[in-house]
Amino acid sequence: MNWLMNNLPYVGQLSALHLLQSIIPVIAGTLISIPIARLAVGRRRDGRSTAGHTAGSAFKRGAVVNTAALLYTIPSLALFVLMPLVLGTSITSPLNVYVALTIYVVAMMVRSAVDAFESVSPVTLESATAMGYKPVRRFWAVELPLAVPVMLAGLRVALVSNISMVSVGAVIGIQSLGTLFTDGLRRNLPAEIIVGIVGTVVLALILDRLLALIGAWLTRWRKA
Amino acid sequence: MKDTDVLDSPNAIEFKSVTKKYGDVVAVDNLNLSIPRGKITVFVGPSGCGKTTSLRMINRMVEHTSGEILVNGEPNTAQEPHKLRRSMGYVLQQAGLMPHRTIVDNIATVPRLNGTSAKSARTEALQLMETVGLDTSLAKRYPAQLSGGQAQRVGVARALASNSSILLMDEPFSAVDPVVRQDLQKELLRLQSELQRTIIFVTHDIDEAVLLGDYVAVFAVGGRLAQFGTPEEILREPADDFVASFVGRDRGMRRLTFAGASDVKIHPLTSQHTPWQQWELKVEDGKPAGWIIDGRTIPGGSLFVEGGTLRDALDSVLSSPSGVGVAVDRNGKVLGLLKSEDVLAATEAERHRRYGVNA
Amino acid sequence: MNIFDKTWAWFTADGAWTGAGGIFQRVAEHLGYSALILLIAAVIAVPIGLMVGHTGRGENVVVAITGALRALPTLGLLTLFALWLGLGLVAPIAALVILAIAPLLAGVYSGIAAVDKVTVDAARAQGMTESQILRKVELPLALPLIFGGIRNAALQVIATVTVVAYINLGGLGRYLIDGLAVRDYPRMVAAVVLVALLALIVDALLALLQRALTPRGTR
Numbered sequence: 001m002n003w004l005m006n007n008l009p010y011v012g013q014l015s016a017l018h019l020l021q022s023i024i025p026v027i028a029g030t031l032i033s034i035p036i037a038r039l040a041v042g043r044r045r046d047g048r049s050t051a052g053h054t055a056g057s058a059f060k061r062g063a064v065v066n067t068a069a070l071l072y073t074i075p076s077l078a079l080f081v082l083m084p085l086v087l088g089t090s091i092t093s094p095l096n097v098y099v100a101l102t103i104y105v106v107a108m109m110v111r112s113a114v115d116a117f118e119s120v121s122p123v124t125l126e127s128a129t130a131m132g133y134k135p136v137r138r139f140w141a142v143e144l145p146l147a148v149p150v151m152l153a154g155l156r157v158a159l160v161s162n163i164s165m166v167s168v169g170a171v172i173g174i175q176s177l178g179t180l181f182t183d184g185l186r187r188n189l190p191a192e193i194i195v196g197i198v199g200t201v202v203l204a205l206i207l208d209r210l211l212a213l214i215g216a217w218l219t220r221w222r223k224a
Numbered sequence: 225m226k227d228t229d230v231l232d233s234p235n236a237i238e239f240k241s242v243t244k245k246y247g248d249v250v251a252v253d254n255l256n257l258s259i260p261r262g263k264i265t266v267f268v269g270p271s272g273c274g275k276t277t278s279l280r281m282i283n284r285m286v287e288h289t290s291g292e293i294l295v296n297g298e299p300n301t302a303q304e305p306h307k308l309r310r311s312m313g314y315v316l317q318q319a320g321l322m323p324h325r326t327i328v329d330n331i332a333t334v335p336r337l338n339g340t341s342a343k344s345a346r347t348e349a350l351q352l353m354e355t356v357g358l359d360t361s362l363a364k365r366y367p368a369q370l371s372g373g374q375a376q377r378v379g380v381a382r383a384l385a386s387n388s389s390i391l392l393m394d395e396p397f398s399a400v401d402p403v404v405r406q407d408l409q410k411e412l413l414r415l416q417s418e419l420q421r422t423i424i425f426v427t428h429d430i431d432e433a434v435l436l437g438d439y440v441a442v443f444a445v446g447g448r449l450a451q452f453g454t455p456e457e458i459l460r461e462p463a464d465d466f467v468a469s470f471v472g473r474d475r476g477m478r479r480l481t482f483a484g485a486s487d488v489k490i491h492p493l494t495s496q497h498t499p500w501q502q503w504e505l506k507v508e509d510g511k512p513a514g515w516i517i518d519g520r521t522i523p524g525g526s527l528f529v530e531g532g533t534l535r536d537a538l539d540s541v542l543s544s545p546s547g548v549g550v551a552v553d554r555n556g557k558v559l560g561l562l563k564s565e566d567v568l569a570a571t572e573a574e575r576h577r578r579y580g581v582n583a
Numbered sequence: 584m585n586i587f588d589k590t591w592a593w594f595t596a597d598g599a600w601t602g603a604g605g606i607f608q609r610v611a612e613h614l615g616y617s618a619l620i621l622l623i624a625a626v627i628a629v630p631i632g633l634m635v636g637h638t639g640r641g642e643n644v645v646v647a648i649t650g651a652l653r654a655l656p657t658l659g660l661l662t663l664f665a666l667w668l669g670l671g672l673v674a675p676i677a678a679l680v681i682l683a684i685a686p687l688l689a690g691v692y693s694g695i696a697a698v699d700k701v702t703v704d705a706a707r708a709q710g711m712t713e714s715q716i717l718r719k720v721e722l723p724l725a726l727p728l729i730f731g732g733i734r735n736a737a738l739q740v741i742a743t744v745t746v747v748a749y750i751n752l753g754g755l756g757r758y759l760i761d762g763l764a765v766r767d768y769p770r771m772v773a774a775v776v777l778v779a780l781l782a783l784i785v786d787a788l789l790a791l792l793q794r795a796l797t798p799r800g801t802r
Contacts, residue, residue: 072742073778075756075759075774076742076743078745078771081763082768167659170658178659180659181658184662185666185750193666196659197656197663201651
């Protein structure tokens with residue numbers, strides 16, 4: 001407690017940095033995942049799902065989902081460290097963390113976005129087509145809103161996991177609440193580490209709650 | 225000028241040598257069929273007979289392989305699929321409502337797609353809710369909050385909102401329970417008497433086909449049209465063994481649906497006593513309330529309502545504990561009793577009339 | 584030489600594979616830590632998941648706990664435990680067990696809970712005891728989701744065990760941390776490749792095991 005009181009501005013500043021690194025990759029990763037997943041799912045134009053699948057579409061879906069899963073096996077620390085090689089940035093550039101975390105969010109979100117699009121009732125899509133929706137408008141007006149509930153579940157997991165992963169960036173010197181861990185270890189200050197852990201968890205719980213509220217509003221049609 | 229010509233022509237939709245193949249499998253085989261304007265035409269048949277495929281080819285949810293489908297005299301391939309679809313209503317088995325939209329917005333979907341303002345589309349949607357017998361207080365609810373029957377009514381209202389002369393209905397009532405289904409069927413007939421749209425209705429239930437259809441098209445497995453005619457024609461003279469077996473063992477009974485019972489004598493209730501001494505009809509406030517025998521009261525059978533069919537008359541006799549049917553007026557007041565021998569004689573007379581034989 | 588050639592050179596250098604600090608030793612350490620962590624986590628998570636999934640009691644608690652566990656930063660736990668427990672094996676194992684519990688618990692719980700209630704009801708109606716229902720009906724039918732949780736946990740643990748090198752332990756993370764200290768990129772790339780390969784192989788083995796255990800009718 002004492003440590004926190006004495007370092008309040010510092011912790012606040014690190015929290016803000018942590019927040020930024022938590023939110024931006026989640027937004028970017030989600031925006032990237034949605035088109036990938038939608039293309040991977042593939043549906044015939046009349047809205048009947050490809051369940052039963054042609055060999056080609058099953059392969060496409062499998063390739064996308066498995067590639068995403070493969071990305072997830074790369075240790076976060078390694079991804080942070082190797083980013084400069086790919087991006088040509090300096091090793092301490094925050095961009096490394098943003099891009100690396102975005103990749104993780106994509107790895108997690110593609111799967112649930114695929115599930116989400118597959119969860120949309122073919123009957124509903126079919127009736128939309130039968131009423132005269134063209135494919136693009138049908139995607140925005142019907143398919144995407146109906147995919148939200150399943151996507152949201154994945155998004156909440158991705159968000160929370162991402163918040164906890166942000167702290168690993170501290171090992172390569174990117175400032176966040178994780179800095180309290182590396183600093184606390186070096187200076188032998190358990191209190192500093194505890195502040196970091198509690199701060200991270202509180203941040204995760206608040207953002208998760210917020211996302212849940214947004215989700216409840218977006219899916220208010222589900223409650224009978 | 226052309227439009228009026230088209231609407232004057234007796235047929236709304238014509239199938240001309242239409243075939244649909246999936247690979248080598250023939251789903252619909254050389255279909256030739258003219259669907260009369262302003263009537264209910266029912267496609268009926270066992271599963272896999274191509275009835276739904278035929279329906280879906282009309283609005284190009286399924287594209288036909290060869291032949292031609294004319295809608296109001298023009299090939300349905302003349303306009304883009306989405307425009308064609310917006311021009312006709314479509315009701316699906318599971319209603320297919322948009323779960324994320326309120327009831328009123330669901331009904332307003334097609335007018336909105338056609339560019340009607342949100343306000344007037346909603347006004348129209350509220351009127352349509354009343355038309356199909358839905359309480360407008362449900363307008364702001366979501367589909368998940370409706371019963372199956374209510375959802376189907378919304379589905380019908382939504383199809384009507386396209387304001388087209390053509391309504392496609394794909395087994396719309398098959399997923400609701402029998403009581404609700406009866407309500408919906410009656411409602412559809414009432415609506416049709418007001419609106420007189422061209423309705424194509426798919427079902428696998430011959431009873432539903434006979435009840436609703438002005439015309440019935442019986443499909444056989446393999447996508448062959450086995451018979452097209454009025455329900456009475458199909459029950460009276462099945463074109464082949466397939467149709468005969470499909471319309472079923474009860475077709476004799478079903479056919480009585482088309483025969484009036486005006487010939488059947490209604491015996492007045494002269495006293496508390498019925499023609500059968502030991503049975504006594506219990507009457508409360510002028511309405512039948514069961515039969516009394518040996519001091520016990522036994523619930524009565526089905527009632528023959530004034531103006532009913534021969535089938536109703538026969539059923540009232542067969543279901544009555546006393547073997548005597550009870551006839552009531554439209555307010556449920558007892559008119560008199562029906563004797564089985566009179567009913568049987570009426571069926572005989574009807575049969576002779578049907579085949580033009582003198583009794 | 585580009586980075587790939589340099590990495591290749593690192594893999595093929597004398598003594599890269601065998602001996603102290605060689606690849607074989609690091610892989611063995613990495614697998615050893617991972618297996619131990621998964622085992623301890625399973626001993627804790629599986630019984631809880633089975634009970635909650637079967638009885639339906641405590642669902643909210645489980646959902647809340649798995650959510651909170653996911654939010655716990657592993658690096659934070661690792662450093663904190665290292666300060667408290669010293670630089671031995673206990674600290675990283677404890678930190679990573681906590682990481683692995685969330686996916687395991689979620690997989691077991693949701694797997695059992697997702698089994699069709701009608702099937703369970705039918706089993707009960709035929710006179711199965713609750714433990715028979717759990718063992719002979721729910722568990723076999725829940726296997727796909729349970730294995731989903733196990734594979735998820737294994738992937739996370741194998742990827743994250745690299746972090747233990749940060750507190751001077753072994754495993755493939757050694758190459759990463761030591762490489763980072765001297766900006767030796769080929770060594771770090773090699774570490775990434777090795778960890779990814781290891782994760783894929785373990786995942787494939789678990790997939791085979793899952794296939795062998797899943798009842799034929801539900802494959």
